[in-house]
Amino acid sequence: MPQITMKGVSKNFGDVTVIPQFDASIDDGEFLVLLGPSGCGKSTLLRMIAGLTGITSGTLGFDGEDVNEWTPSRRGVAFVFQSYALYPHMTVRENIAFPLLMDAFRKWHHIPLVSSVMRWKLMRRPDIVERTNQIAEQLELTPLMNRRPASLSGGQRQRVALARSLVRDPSLYLLDEPLSNLDAKLRTQMRSEISTLHQRVRKTFVYVTHDQVEAMTMATKIIVMNRGEIQQIGTPDEIYEHPANTFVARFVGAPPMNLLPVRQQGQQLTLEAGATFTHPGQLPADKELILGLRPERLRLQPAEQPGIPVEVSVVEKLGAEVILGCRVLHPGGGQSGDLLRQDLVFVRISGNPHVAIGTRASLGYDAAGVNWYSPQTGKALHPAAAPLLSCSA
Amino acid sequence: MNNVHQIPTRLLHILLVLALTVFGGFPIYWMATTALSLNSELYNSGQVPWPQLANLPSMIAELAQLPLMRWLMNTSIVAVGTTVLSLVLGALAGYSLSRFKFHGKGILGFLMFMTQVVPEALILVPLYAMFITLGLLNSLFGLVLANVGFSLPVAAFIIKGAIDAVPYEIEESAVIDNCPRISVLTMIILPIIAPSMAAAAVISFFAGWNEYLFAATFLMDRDLWPASVGLASFVGQYETPLSAVMAAALIFSLPAVVFFLLIQRKIVAGITAGAVKG
Ligand SMILES: Nc1ncnc2c1ncn2[C@@H]1O[C@H](COP(=O)(O)OP(=O)(O)OP(=O)(O)O)[C@@H](O)[C@H]1O
């Protein structure tokens, strides 16, 4: 099974550079999730690994061997296309069995007319029938076996596409947003199906998504991309707890990490709005900082206690937890000037406490839950006393 | 509520279809009545406007003297040969034109288009000279080749257009499933574009079935004549046995109608399949 290495991989379409430079390696048995906003080059990267799109420069290696020139079939991958790419003239059963038939075909079976006869014969071979039925059952497609793709719903088509790629035994699974069209329940179920499959077959998976829940729950490793460039490589925990830059901090997590531009004076931090509070721990050396705090790292406390002075302006009750959107208050006591331009500070509180809109409060936090970023570069900064504690990339 | 509106609309539909049927069907009806008339009637007293079934035995006797079977056989060979060759080569050419990038693609497309602009009669003489050299004169195979020269570009363009509409991913998916290029074409692409293949088949079949000019020029042996040339040979300088010609023509058009009815379902199925594709 291959370890995949990408060295200086880049991709241009004409004059448009989609991926400027990509260096990463994927270990054998890894469940790698490519996470990024729409149009950032995830599909393109996946297609390059599969050999469907040429690489402009750089090398792609499987176990150290340069595979740039290998044909897709030689690479032995399974691929789930974002657009499903089902064969519209075949039934679901024929679609799923197709990769098995192709594996069973000899060269001369591909002669026109012979191929039709061989397909007819192989569709009745017991092992192929059994394998097809088994995978169909796993993906709840059994009642649809004799339908054609045109008569299926989006989610059903997606499952057929998944079944078709899982039916073989490839060394590398490439999945391009395979769950994007499923409803919440099926999605959760499929998520665990795929995770279970990964545990069982122990093959390498590269999984493209822009759904963070999928990324967080399934990945052993995540690559966050933006505009074709790697923003961070790490485990789901690293990505979530210690985003390497403000892009990752904003992209991962819902609601996203609160990023508050502050100016430091000793232990005192001053927000843009003018509010001042004392930081409970070590600070990086820079004067200008961005204070990054996950919503669940913030505590809602009575207004007298030390912390960030706010007024609650949005309350979202989600059942098991409450999300509060808060506006930072001016030192004078009023809300900061431009109401619309100012981002809300989000706080996540578990349980179902009653918080009224308009409540004035102070937000407290622990120094351990803080990520610092430079306002100039957007990169993570580290307090002097705890060097590289949160370094991940 | 709806019904009140529907009745006049339906009536209009029926009337329209009826009118079209009469308009399109009358020549066939006239062929049949002419075939069942006596030549003496046709040339003297004028035609009886309804079929005279009493003349059926004499018509059959008249037809029996003609090598009808032989002619139909030849026509079929030419038509089927033209269709098969046009479709096979057209599929390969259409696929290449649609999917591959190569130098001179634009020129090639232009030249193929030009074959449709040049009238058959214009290249008749050069083609004749060429066929003498190649020894293709007086052979059905040569005739098929000449016909294919005209129907292949059309078939190739129809097929190219259809393949253009097939998403790349379907093909890529097959490639990943270990399917070689030839099977991608025969097992994936061609079945998907079956309606267009059927349309191309109809066009090349009728091009071969109806062709007259090349057949009359290139074939000297009576035994090799297709029906079009055979029928025309009746048109004499002094008298044309009209009823026999019409009877033969009627028989001659039957297989073509059957072929069209068989394949027409495919084309219509394709039109509706496109409408509901999600
Ligand atoms: N064949 C192509 N020719 C030109 N540009 C292309 C081509 N394929 C992709 N692109 C461009 O490359 C960029 C990345 O596309 P890609 O499909 O990889 O995005 P993605 O990350 O998969 O997005 P999404 O999440 O929407 O699927 C896009 O800006 C797209 O317009």
Ligand SMILES: [Mg+2]
């Ligand atoms: Mg994509």
